Amino acid sequence: MEFNLKGSKNDSICLNFAEVLDKEGNFYTKNLRTAKAEDNYIFKGEGVEKYEPHFTFHGFRYMKISGYKGEITLDDFIGKVVTSDVATIGYFTCSDTLVNRLQENIKWGLRSNFLDVPTDCPQRDERLGWTGDIQAFSPTACFNVHAATFLSKWLKDLSADQLENGSVPHFIPAVKTGHGAAGWADAAVIVPWEVYMAYGDKTILETQYPSMKAWVDFLKQGANEYLIADNGDNFGDWLAYAPALRDYPGATTDKDLIATAFFAYSTRLLAQTANVLDKQDDAKSYFDLYENIKKAFQKEYMTPTGRLSSNTQTAYALALAFELMPDSLKASGAERLAENVRSFGHITTGFLGTPLINNVLSRYGYNEEAYTLLFRKKYPSWLYPVTMGATTIWEHWDGINPDGSFHTPGMNSFNHYAYGAIGHWLYTHVAGISQASNSAGYKKIVINPVPDKKILQYAEASYHSVYGEIVSHWEKKDGFFTLKVVVPTNTTATVYLPARTITDITETGKPLGKVDGILKSEALGGKVILEIGSGEYNFSTLLQQ
Known part of the structure; x- marks a missing residue:
């Protein structure tokens, strides 16, 4: 936590940190065991003073302030996330x-x-x-x-x-x-x-x-x-x-x-x-x-x-x-x-x-x-x-x-x-984003979402692989099951769709036979399995009862 506050020389402020409050709403730190989770600062008395700890970090949702004699507003404090720099993908x-x-x-x-x-x-x-x-x-x-x-x-x-x-x-x-x-x-x-x-x-x-x-x-x-x-x-x-x-x-x-x-x-x-x-x-x-x-x-x-x-x-x-x-x-x-x-x-x-x-x-x-x-x-x-x-x-x-x-x-x-x-x-x-058992780095992608029967109406995931972005977005709406798929360059994908026959499926309104990028198709066990190349696809089929 960073703060920007004024204080007279030798005045102090104490910040304590906790994850939870008890059922009465009190500050709860027993689960921290011997960790003090406490920052103490003594003011120099030279106008607005800026402080944040440099040699520790705290895991917390709540902060308790004690010992400070001045007025406090939320704008005086900035919570900072400290983490290793790993890119979200x-x-x-x-x-x-x-x-x-x-x-x-x-x-x-x-x-x-x-x-x-x-x-x-x-x-x-x-x-x-x-x-x-x-x-x-x-x-x-x-x-x-x-x-x-x-x-x-x-x-x-x-x-x-x-x-x-x-x-x-x-x-x-x-x-x-x-x-x-x-x-x-x-x-x-x-x-x-x-x-x-x-x-x-x-x-x-x-x-x-x-x-x-x-x-x-x-x-x-x-x-x-x-x-x-x-x-x-x-x-x-x-x-x-x-x-x-x-x-x-x-x-x-x-x-x-x-x-x-x-x-x-x-x-x-x-x-x-x-x-x-x-x-x-x-x-x-x-x-x-x-x-x-x-x-x-x-x-x-x-x-x-x-x-x-x-x-x-x-x-x-x-x-x-x-x-x-x-x-x-x-x-x-x-x-x-x-x-x-x-x-x-x-x-x-x-x-x-x-x-x-x-x-x-x-x-x-x-x-x-x-x-x-x-x-x-x-x-x-x-x-x-x-x-x-x-x-x-x-x-x-x-x-x-x-x-x-x-x-x-x-x-x-x-x-x-x-x-x-x-x-x-x-x-x-x-x-439904995974990869073939003989693949690494998502060279051979598998798109096989398994929706539940009652609660979910849609789910979407994207994953930025070493080859590029992979997307799977399915939705159940108006009696249809739709699946948007994005397959990055230099990869192929096996896509599973809930349909009995190949003719039950369209891609952007067109029959599969007229769609570029469909490398192979077969109907098996209540699903249609497609082998597709890179690109963006929008599949649609009637919802199965």
């Missing part, structure tokens, strides 16, 4: 105002935690580069901002702080002890891969490959018949749903299952990285290792019918997202996940399951269940904090209770971007 909006507020909260959480390092929170006595938080959030970050240089720099810090045995500290820079947590240390592999996929530059893989390999080799050394035991440093599915019900102990996913799942996933990504870098011996070795981990996972944690030993949303989301279930059981695994969502009616995942659950549900055709999670307004849900006035993403699903009381102040940040990982699904499924 993504835009999302839809017809639901609460979802739009959620998107804004995601962006503000990113902006206030991308400050030299990707921190967990900007307000309390912590503000650390927690590896698990950015592992969960990096796909969403890469949609909203051009994060390549920011994350590349941080990953070099990770390499520098990586232990000699290959283990990775809980946070980077490593200012405290603790290392090797499943889903946290895996940021060494997952984050560089996500950055490569978003921007298509192999440099980050070349730079980070020794670090990526060292982490997987560390896990391999500690594995017992390709399984990873809980090493005592694992956090598990951090902050998963834990109700105070006698007949339900909470959505607890076994830590060894989680650790083995991430061992498999990091190994598979390392194999894919080796392939991209033309290290074929490594690629084969790590693909073989991945297959062995996968078999061990199935033997240890899965019944012959596809039920997992931890019958939780997170367990199924991990197993399906990381391709750990045999092909013959993927459908039943997805149905178990969907049934779990239907049974609870809400999300039960923590930091590791939340980034995956809606993507997995949509991949296997359970869009109704995914939208149920998105649109839920009661605790636990993404929109519950929005209904409680949140302007950033909370650390806990229930940071503030419905009666206005707070979660335990020892750990209750109101600006923690991890659960904002839902933003990736907003772009890829609600708006």
Whole structure:
């Protein structure tokens, strides 16, 4: 905060900062723990004096002023956003105002935690580069901002702080002890891969490959018949749903299952990285290792019918997202996940399951269940904090209770971007912008919006890829479904439209057969699939009932 005020010599002013007010409207700072979040200034007595702190920053929504003897107006103060300079490249909006507020909260959480390092929170006595938080959030970050240089720099810090045995500290820079947590240390592999996929530059893989390999080799050394035991440093599915019900102990996913799942996933990504870098011996070795981990996972944690030993949303989301279930059981695994969502009616995942659950549900055709999670307004849900006035993403699903009381102040940040990982699904499924599995940097684009049946009337997203701007804007109006698509130069796109036959679709009023740029078309499974070249298209078809 900057101020411009007059004061007599040796007069003082004290500014205190807080995220929230309590239910009586009082200034609340208990959740800041030992952080004082306080600026004190002593006046020189020489006219209007300008001040702002240069050696700290504050995460806050509210400011309390004390000790000042003069008159104060709002014009005397300027709130300044302090953040690393990452360009905004993504835009999302839809017809639901609460979802739009959620998107804004995601962006503000990113902006206030991308400050030299990707921190967990900007307000309390912590503000650390927690590896698990950015592992969960990096796909969403890469949609909203051009994060390549920011994350590349941080990953070099990770390499520098990586232990000699290959283990990775809980946070980077490593200012405290603790290392090797499943889903946290895996940021060494997952984050560089996500950055490569978003921007298509192999440099980050070349730079980070020794670090990526060292982490997987560390896990391999500690594995017992390709399984990873809980090493005592694992956090598990951090902050998963834990109700105070006698007949339900909470959505607890076994830590060894989680650790083995991430061992498999990091190994598979390392194999894919080796392939991209033309290290074929490594690629084969790590693909073989991945297959062995996968078999061990199935033997240890899965019944012959596809039920997992931890019958939780997170367990199924991990197993399906990381391709750990045999092909013959993927459908039943997805149905178990969907049934779990239907049974609870809400999300039960923590930091590791939340980034995956809606993507997995949509991949296997359970869009109704995914939208149920998105649109839920009661605790636990993404929109519950929005209904409680949140302007950033909370650390806990229930940071503030419905009666206005707070979660335990020892750990209750109101600006923690991890659960904002839902933003990736907003772009890829609600708006429908993604890319082919064999593409990086959006060379081969996929436009496949999946509208819900009841609430949304439109959704729009744009993403400024390395090739140029990609746009997907769909709308349901007057009995028609319209889809505007922009495909940048030197790319192609596969577009999915909800129509039974090709003749049901027009582009700017013309039959598809008379439209330049349509490279291929086919009707399949209630959708028409088009291969198109660069350009701007406006498709229209009758709404299917």
